[in-house]
Amino acid sequence: MNSSKGQVTWKRTYYSKNIDTSLNGKEVIIVGWVSSIREHSNVKFLTLNDRFGNIQVILKKNEYPVSLDSEIPKIKEHASIAIKGKVRSEPKAPHGIEIIPSDFKILSLANKNSPIVIQSRKGVGIDTRLDLRAIDLRRPYLQSIFGIRYTVLNSCREFLRKEEFTEVNTPKIISTATEGGATLFPIFYYEREAFLTQSPQLYKEQLVMAFENVFEIGPIFRAEPSRTNRHLSEATSIDIEKAYADYNDIMETLERLIHYVWQEVKEKDKSHLEYLKIDLPELSIPFQRYRYSDLIEKLQSVGESIEWGDDISQQKLRNLDDENMKNFYFIVDWPTSIKPFYVKPKSTETECESFDLIYKNLELSSGSTRIHDKSELVERMKKQGLKIDAFDFHLKVFDYGMPPHAGFGLGLERLMMSICNVDNIRDVILFPRDIDRLSP
Ligand code: AMO
Numbered sequence: 001m002n003s004s005k006g007q008v009t010w011k012r013t014y015y016s017k018n019i020d021t022s023l024n025g026k027e028v029i030i031v032g033w034v035s036s037i038r039e040h041s042n043v044k045f046l047t048l049n050d051r052f053g054n055i056q057v058i059l060k061k062n063e064y065p066v067s068l069d070s071e072i073p074k075i076k077e078h079a080s081i082a083i084k085g086k087v088r089s090e091p092k093a094p095h096g097i098e099i100i101p102s103d104f105k106i107l108s109l110a111n112k113n114s115p116i117v118i119q120s121r122k123g124v125g126i127d128t129r130l131d132l133r134a135i136d137l138r139r140p141y142l143q144s145i146f147g148i149r150y151t152v153l154n155s156c157r158e159f160l161r162k163e164e165f166t167e168v169n170t171p172k173i174i175s176t177a178t179e180g181g182a183t184l185f186p187i188f189y190y191e192r193e194a195f196l197t198q199s200p201q202l203y204k205e206q207l208v209m210a211f212e213n214v215f216e217i218g219p220i221f222r223a224e225p226s227r228t229n230r231h232l233s234e235a236t237s238i239d240i241e242k243a244y245a246d247y248n249d250i251m252e253t254l255e256r257l258i259h260y261v262w263q264e265v266k267e268k269d270k271s272h273l274e275y276l277k278i279d280l281p282e283l284s285i286p287f288q289r290y291r292y293s294d295l296i297e298k299l300q301s302v303g304e305s306i307e308w309g310d311d312i313s314q315q316k317l318r319n320l321d322d323e324n325m326k327n328f329y330f331i332v333d334w335p336t337s338i339k340p341f342y343v344k345p346k347s348t349e350t351e352c353e354s355f356d357l358i359y360k361n362l363e364l365s366s367g368s369t370r371i372h373d374k375s376e377l378v379e380r381m382k383k384q385g386l387k388i389d390a391f392d393f394h395l396k397v398f399d400y401g402m403p404p405h406a407g408f409g410l411g412l413e414r415l416m417m418s419i420c421n422v423d424n425i426r427d428v429i430l431f432p433r434d435i436d437r438l439s440p
Contacts, residue, residue: 010082010105017052021096023087030055030099031082031107033138034075035118046075048083048099049118049138056090056098057083064101071106077118078110078135126426133431133440144272145420145428148265152416155264156217156238159257165215165240170203172219176390178202179340183222185233196221199409201342202394204241205370208405209397212243217412227435229424230314230362232413234433241407246369247353250406251330254357254365255285258328258415265419278421288329292351295320295331309335317361328364328418330355341380343368357410359418367408374398 012031019028032050039045044059059072075081085101115128116135123129129136136142157167173194177184178201185196200216207214216239224231242250262283265273273280292312299306304316317325336345336352343352353369371377374395381388388395416428426432431440 010084012050012082015052016048016050016055016095019055019087019095019097019099021089024089024097026087027084027102028087028099029082029084032080034077034079034081034110035138035140037075037077044072047094047119048081053095054140055095056093057085058088058098058100060100065103068101068104071104074106074109076110076113078114078138079106080108081106126424130426130432130437131440137430140275142427144269144275145416145422146430147272148269148276148420149412149416149428151265151268152261152412152419153217155261156257156412158264159260160215160240163213163253165213165242166211168204168207168211168214168216169218170197170200170207170216172197172221175393176202178342179222183224185221185223198222199237200239201340201409202391204239204407205342205402205405206394206397208241208243209400209402212403213241215240220409225435229426230414230417232425232429232432232434235429236412238410238412238415239407241405243403243405245406246404247332247355247367247406250367250369250408251289251332251355251357252286254367254408254410255287255328257410258357259283259285261415262419276420278419280419283328287327287357288324289355290329290331292331292334309337311338314361314363317358325358326360328357328359330357339368341384341386342370342377344371345380353406355408357408359414362414362418363411364414364418365408365410367406369404369406372398372402372404374402 010029013029016030030048032048034046035049035054036047037044042061046057046059047054048057081104083099083101083104085099088098088100089096090098114132114135115124116132118138120139121141123136123139173189174197175194177195177198179198183198187194187196197220199220200218204214204216218237220235220237222233224233262280266280293308295312296306296308298320299316302319304319306316332355333346333351334354336350339352339354343354345352355367356363357365371380377398378388378395381391413425413428417425420428422428
């Protein structure tokens with residue numbers, strides 16, 4: 001059969017991961033994209049990638065049919081091709097084997113020279129990469145990151161199902177803010193104004209009435225006005241809500257969840273971690289807990305200008321010299337005044353039953369015990385200057401035995417940043433959205 005451009009009529013017989021020295025001498029068909037071509041004294045070394053890895057193909061005159069001569073120069077990095085050939089053991093080849101083609105089909109040519117070099121670890125500037133994101137994603141660096149993201153998502157679901165949480169999906173088009181009005185995205189909803197959801201907060205709280213323990217993994221939208229390496233306009237949140245629980249129970253669930261995910265990645269993604277040069281340390285739980293008030297004193301003692309009631313910035317945390325802060329830790333009992341209306345105050349009123357989970361100095365999650373008493377909730381909403389009428393749909397369910405409950409929201413991309421040791425959040429999401437970017 002002559003090589004030709006066109007349809008896939010050959011069926012792939014093996015993925016790269018399934019070809020090893022036991023197949024020495026066997027004819028196989030492999031399909032994928034060309035991730036590099038090198039030439040060495042009339043021999044072309046071609047690396048063909050598929051979704052599981054890569055394999056070396058040797059194009060040496062006299063080893064392949066003369067009929068392929070005119071086709072070979074057309075093959076460039078990024079082209080999609082199908083190769084029929086023999087497996088040959090070669091200790092010097094990347095996986096100890098290579099393919100000697102007898103025929104191939106070019107399925108799709110690369111018509112342009114791409115600015116993105118697949119085998120490059122660092123790549124070109126982030127904007128060039130994001131403009132051609134699907135091509136960028138062919139790089140082993142990102143294949144490893146998204147391989148790990150898959151494990152993280154899967155193991156979160158596995159853990160929460162084992163704990164008998166019910167997975168739910170709540171509306172993403174909503175009528176009111178939950179996390180403060182400043183970061184809301186307004187949209188037209190027929191004749192009315194509506195918003196993209198900032199968090200499933202109110203819905204997950206309502207659902208504990210019927211299902212007790214729920215979780216949702218879904219998008220959250222925040223109109224973040226700043227350009228930072230840790231904020232997106234559309235992020236993924238792992239939200240849980242648990243009935244008959246308080247913030248201590250929830251912190252315990254969260255640290256066990258993180259521990260489980262960490263172990264799963266360590267076990268299942270060894271090759272990805274190796275490529276990314278990440279040596280995940282052993283995690284020990286429980287994580288250290290710092291009271292907000294104690295941290296403020298600590299920061300003041302090292303000369304930071306910060307007052308009780310201020311938020312604690314990433315920059316300020318970075319300036320503290322504390323071994324336990326090089327890992328996961330909680331900051332608990334925040335001032336009521338800087339937490340949302342649904343967070344339950346402690347008996348002191350000025351502090352609330354709340355926590356943030358931090359990794360080094362990056363906030364990964366926040367959670368709290370919620371107010372489940374309707375009149376207390378209305379009181380808090382009034383203090384925060386919220387329009388009670390706008391929350392009528394929510395408040396009315398509190399008349400029918402709302403259980404005490406607690407929950408958290410964990411940012412998936414922030415968790416990925418901590419596992420993969422990545423500085424820019426845009427590298428752990430397929431198609432990032434930020435103040436400057438709405439496509440691809
Ligand atoms: P919060 O607003 O702290 O809490 O959000 C929870 C977690 O979501 C992630 N996150 C973000 N990640 C990337 N870009 C953003 N713009 C962004 N905004 C938030 C962070 C953050 O810690 N309803 C509460 C949670 C709860 O109490 O259950 C909430 O939304 O990792």
